[in-house]
Amino acid sequence: MDYLFSVAAIAGINIIMALSFYLPFITGQISLGQAGFMAIGAYASAVCSVKFGIPYVPAVLLGGVMAGVAGFVLGMPALRIKGIYLLLLTMGFGEIVRVIFINIDYVGGAAGLGGIPYQEYTTLYAYGTVVILTVFFYRLRKSRMGRAFQAIGDDEDTAEIIGVNIATAKLTAFSVGAFIAGIGGGILAHFQEYIEPLMFGVMHGVEFIVFAIFGGIQIFWGPIFGALALTFIPEFLREIQEWRMELYGLLLIVMMIVRPQGVIGLDVIKWIKKKLLRIR
Amino acid sequence: MILFQQLINGLMLGATYSLVAIGYTLIFGVLGLLHFAHGEVLMAGAFMGLYIILWSGLPLYITLPLTMIATGILGLIVQFFAIRPIKKDYHLAPLLSTIGVTIILQHLAIKIFGGYGTRFPDAISTKIYKFGALTISSDSLLIFGIAVMLMLVLYFFIAKTKVGRAMRAVAESHLTAGFLGVNVDRIVLITFGVASALAGAAGVLVGIAFHTITPFMGLTFALKGLVVMLLGGLGNVVGAMIGGLILGLAEVSSVVLIPSEINLQDVFAFGIMILILIFKPEGLFGTRVSKR
Numbered sequence: 001m002d003y004l005f006s007v008a009a010i011a012g013i014n015i016i017m018a019l020s021f022y023l024p025f026i027t028g029q030i031s032l033g034q035a036g037f038m039a040i041g042a043y044a045s046a047v048c049s050v051k052f053g054i055p056y057v058p059a060v061l062l063g064g065v066m067a068g069v070a071g072f073v074l075g076m077p078a079l080r081i082k083g084i085y086l087l088l089l090t091m092g093f094g095e096i097v098r099v100i101f102i103n104i105d106y107v108g109g110a111a112g113l114g115g116i117p118y119q120e121y122t123t124l125y126a127y128g129t130v131v132i133l134t135v136f137f138y139r140l141r142k143s144r145m146g147r148a149f150q151a152i153g154d155d156e157d158t159a160e161i162i163g164v165n166i167a168t169a170k171l172t173a174f175s176v177g178a179f180i181a182g183i184g185g186g187i188l189a190h191f192q193e194y195i196e197p198l199m200f201g202v203m204h205g206v207e208f209i210v211f212a213i214f215g216g217i218q219i220f221w222g223p224i225f226g227a228l229a230l231t232f233i234p235e236f237l238r239e240i241q242e243w244r245m246e247l248y249g250l251l252l253i254v255m256m257i258v259r260p261q262g263v264i265g266l267d268v269i270k271w272i273k274k275k276l277l278r279i280r
Numbered sequence: 281m282i283l284f285q286q287l288i289n290g291l292m293l294g295a296t297y298s299l300v301a302i303g304y305t306l307i308f309g310v311l312g313l314l315h316f317a318h319g320e321v322l323m324a325g326a327f328m329g330l331y332i333i334l335w336s337g338l339p340l341y342i343t344l345p346l347t348m349i350a351t352g353i354l355g356l357i358v359q360f361f362a363i364r365p366i367k368k369d370y371h372l373a374p375l376l377s378t379i380g381v382t383i384i385l386q387h388l389a390i391k392i393f394g395g396y397g398t399r400f401p402d403a404i405s406t407k408i409y410k411f412g413a414l415t416i417s418s419d420s421l422l423i424f425g426i427a428v429m430l431m432l433v434l435y436f437f438i439a440k441t442k443v444g445r446a447m448r449a450v451a452e453s454h455l456t457a458g459f460l461g462v463n464v465d466r467i468v469l470i471t472f473g474v475a476s477a478l479a480g481a482a483g484v485l486v487g488i489a490f491h492t493i494t495p496f497m498g499l500t501f502a503l504k505g506l507v508v509m510l511l512g513g514l515g516n517v518v519g520a521m522i523g524g525l526i527l528g529l530a531e532v533s534s535v536v537l538i539p540s541e542i543n544l545q546d547v548f549a550f551g552i553m554i555l556i557l558i559f560k561p562e563g564l565f566g567t568r569v570s571k572r
Contacts, residue, residue: 077558084314088506089557092550095503099547202499206379213376245387252380257365260373
C-alpha cells in the first residue's frame, strides 16, 4: 500500500510536469528543458528549507518563482526560433543547468543535496496542484489569453494579423510553464528527501514530452492521462519485470502508428461528452 | 606543445562527431525528423564491432564494413517498422516512436552486454610516433583517416551518383521528387541505411579511441552530434563534416586553455550551440533556414 502511494505521488508530479510542457506547447513552443526548470525549482526549494528553514509551501512556491524567472530569461531568446531549433536550445539549457549544479559545492555538487525535510502529505499537495492546474487549463481554454495561445499554435502569422501580441503571449506561456515545472521540482525534492543533478538529465526532459504526446496534445486532458498511464503501466508490468522497458518502448511505437494524435484527442472528449449527455 | 598534441586529439574526436552529425543531417534533410535513436545505433555499432572482433578475430578493415552493413540493416528496420507506418500529418509522432526505439535498443543492450563498461579489444597494434616532444599514436591517425575517408566517399556518393541526386531531390521536396520519378519511400529508406551505417562506423571508431564502451554511450554522442548538426546548418552535409572538427577542437582546447577542476567540456559544447541558435540559427555554413 505504501508502495502504491509513492507511485501515486510520483504520478502526480509527472502530471504536473507533463502540463508544464503542455502550456508552452499550446503556443507552438516545444521545450525539452522542463527537466532543467524542475532542477531549478527542486534545488531552490531544497536550499530554502535546508539552509534557511523556510516552511514547505513558501519554499516550493519560491522554487517555482525561481524556475519561472529562469523561464522568462530563456524565453526571450526562444522567441526568435521555433521547431527543432527551439527543441535543441532548450535541451542545451537543460544540460547546462545540470552541469552547473554539479559544480556548485554549496548544494552538494555531484554528490547531491540531502536532508531535505520529508513532506508526509506529498500526494495531497501534488494532486491539489493537479486540481488547481486542471481548473486553470479548463478556464484558459475559454479565456482571451487561452484563445490567443491556441491561435499562435495554429498559425503564428495569422494570429499576428488578428492582433495577438505574439511576443507577450509566448513569453507568458513559456515562463508560466517553467514556473509549473519548478513547483513540480519542489514537490519532488520534499518527497525524495534527496536530490542530485543526475535526476534531471535530458532523458527526463524527454520523458515529460513522451507523457504529453502519448496522452494527446490537442487538449490538456491528454498530458494528464499520458502521465498517469505511463507512470502506472510500467509498475503493472513488473509481473514481467524482465522485458518491461522493451514493452514500454514497443507500446510507444505501436501507439504512434495506431493513434498518432495521442490517446485523448478531441474526438475522445466529444465522445465522452455525448455519452454523458445521453445518460443525463 | 601540449596544445598541439591536444589539437590532434581534437581532430580525432571531432571526426567521430562528424560521422554522427552527418547521419542526423541526412535524416533531417529527407524527413525533417530528429532521429532520436541515432546515438543508440552508434552504441549498437560499437558492440557489433566488438563481438565481430572477439568471435572471428577479423582485422579492422573487414570488421568495419561488416559493422556498417549490420547497423545499416538496423537503420532500415527502424525506418520500416517505427517510422514509415506513421501518418505524415503528425510531425511529433515519429519523434516519439524513435524515442521508443531508443528505449528498446538501450535496454536490450543492457540485458545482453550488462550495464557496465566493456573493454574494446585492440583492433590494431598501436604504434607511437615521436616527433620531438610530440607523440602521436597510430590509433588517432587511423581513426581520423578512416573518418575522413568515409566522409569523402559519402560526399561523392551524394554529389555524383544517381541515388545521391535522388536523395538531394527528396530533401528539397518529396512531392516534386515524386513527380520526377524518384521512388521517395525507397530513397528515405536508403538514407536511413546510409546514416545508420555511418553511425555504426563511428561506434567502432569510438570503441578504438576510448577502449571502453557501455550501453549508455549513445546519448553523449547523440547530443554532440546534434550540436555539430546545428553548427554546420541543418541538412548541410559538408557543414556537418567541418562542424564536427570545429567542435572537437573547441572541446579539447577548452580543456587545455581553461585549466580547472570543473568539467567545462559539456558546458562549452552546449554554450556554443545556444549562441549559434540565438545569433545564427542557420548554422555556420547554412544556406537556407527551413521552417520545420
